[in-house]
Amino acid sequence: MQRKERFEKFLDYFSTHSPEPETELVYSNPYELLVAVSLSAQCTDKRVNLTTPALFNRYPDAASLAKATSDEVFHYIRSISYPNNKAKHLVGMAQMLMKDFNGEVPDTVEDLVKLPGVGRKTANVIASVIWQQPTMAVDTHVYRVSRRIGLVPQTATTPLAVEKQLMKYIPTALVHKAHHWLILHGRYTCLARTPKCEVCPVTEICMWYSKNKKKLVN
């Protein structure tokens, strides 16, 4: 099966069964999503959502967060992965927002990646979810699922390479949704260690499944 056909069937299935996928991070404005996504590295969304209410209550905007010390912020995010790094990044991020962006979240990937703690993945999420731009953020789920199914060549061994390969085949209008479909599929079905092939709706197009199904049946 060609990649184009895999894409078409993958997109068809989820268009029908998950027509309006959205992030599971809880937020109410661009600033909050930027903070939440920055916190989400190597951490579950559930854990982030347990942490952000108190954080947003104490620091409701970039102005208040910019005046905080990293030690103060650390207190609020200590149950998150890498709390020291993230606390420093958040304060630095807020200070740059105030200094260079009038306290607002930038609307280009180019500007977003200038912020401390914001790399290409986070910038792509903000550009896509907040600013409705057709950017594909490649996180651990998107990377694993794309390669396992065979949506991208096995030679795509970096997040950037996977991003470019996905962008070649996904219609612009579906990039935002496809990002969430790949994440949700990875989070709940195509698990990293033991993918749940027995309940997977897209085994028909899956390269990994076609190679391993004999072992799975026995």
Place this chain on the structure above:
DNA sequence: ATCCCGAGGG
């Protein structure tokens, strides 16, 4: 032991 919507630094 391995993984979770990574980023920065060497």
Place this chain on the structure above:
DNA sequence: CCCTCTGGAT
């Protein structure tokens, strides 16, 4: 390219 950061869940 590598390494480190670093808590919670399974």
